[in-house]
Amino acid sequence: MKNTSSHSYPRVVAATAATFFLFTFLSNLIFVNTASAADIETGRQKAQVCIACHGAAGNSEIPEIPALAGQTAQAITTALYQFREGNRKNPAMSPFAANLSNADMNNLAAYFASEKRAASIRVSSNDAVAQGPELAKKYNCVQCHGPLLLGQQHIPRIAGQQHTYLLAQLKGFKAMTRADMDGNMSSAASILKDNEIEILADYVAGLNH
Numbered sequence: 423m424k425n426t427s428s429h430s431y432p433r434v435v436a437a438t439a440a441t442f443f444l445f446t447f448l449s450n451l452i453f454v455n456t457a458s459a460a461d462i463e464t465g466r467q468k469a470q471v472c473i474a475c476h477g478a479a480g481n482s483e484i485p486e487i488p489a490l491a492g493q494t495a496q497a498i499t500t501a502l503y504q505f506r507e508g509n510r511k512n513p514a515m516s517p518f519a520a521n522l523s524n525a526d527m528n529n530l531a532a533y534f535a536s537e538k539r540a541a542s543i544r545v546s547s548n549d550a551v552a553q554g555p556e557l558a559k560k561y562n563c564v565q566c567h568g569p570l571l572l573g574q575q576h577i578p579r580i581a582g583q584q585h586t587y588l589l590a591q592l593k594g595f596k597a598m599t600r601a602d603m604d605g606n607m608s609s610a611a612s613i614l615k616d617n618e619i620e621i622l623a624d625y626v627a628g629l630n631h
């Protein structure tokens with residue numbers, strides 16, 4: 423006979439443990455914020471397998487796949503950690519994070535963060551150019567992602583990211599299907615109207631700075 427309460431308990435414990443490890447890991451990151459040339463070089467070699475999808479130097483040319491070039495190192499490490507631990511899942515990406523060590527993740531992050539982001543080829547619609555900046559202020563996107571949306575620490579750069587990817591992530595946060603380390607991004611997206619998501623993704627994807 424099934425006892426539901428004894429089945430749900432371990433899940434709560436597992437979730438609590440996962441959160442604990444995530445925060446322990448993130449607080450450790452604070453002390454690993456200076457990448458050496460050797461880290462970058464080790465990361466570059468390890469990254470050969472990644473560029474098949476993420477593009478040369480991490481400049482993705484595939485609409486569903488995010489660019490990694492010029493992303494903040496902490497955002498990359500955090501994402502890899504979430505994929506490795508299974509908090510964030512994607513059938514294409516998850517297998518490539520599964521066997522990475524913490525050192526691998528830091529080196530890969532150091533490498534991709536050191537690469538220059540190629541200019542965005544997205545031409546935002548007139549509506550997006552007109553309304554995007556106001557929405558980004560109204561909903562505090564600029565507070566967290568930085569005034570130019572270039573990211574800071576674990577908060578990812580979104581300026582000039584692939585449009586299809588941005589749209590999918592924003593819809594995913596709103597629908598609570600995209601993992602969210604601390605809940606901040608899901609609550610930011612929860613109040614967006616669908617047409618505002620369209621405008622924001624269109625605006626942000628076309629930013630070239």
Ligand code: HEC
Pocket residue numbers: 468469471472473474475476486487488490497498499501502511512514515518519530578
């Ligand atoms: C087979 C294709 C493929 C390969 C190879 C691949 N990735 Fe990915 N990666 C993806 C996809 C697709 C996503 C977007 C997943 C999603 O929509 O959540 C992604 C997402 C990511 C993200 C999250 C970026 C963000 O802005 O949140 C990081 C970091 C990342 N990959 C790093 C790597 C690294 C490092 C490697 C090599 C070790 C790698 N990927 C190999 C397909 C791939």
Ligand code: HEC
Pocket residue numbers: 488501558561562563564565566567576577578579580588591592601602603604606607610611614622
């Ligand atoms: C309170 C801080 C905060 C606010 C406000 C916020 N974000 Fe975020 N955002 C984050 C964090 C943290 C993440 C990383 C979440 C994770 O992967 O765990 C994120 C991730 C994202 C991503 C996914 C990027 C990627 O590379 O996968 C997009 C897109 C995004 N935010 C867009 C926005 C937009 C547009 C707004 C305004 C409507 C916004 N954010 C407001 C903190 C914030």
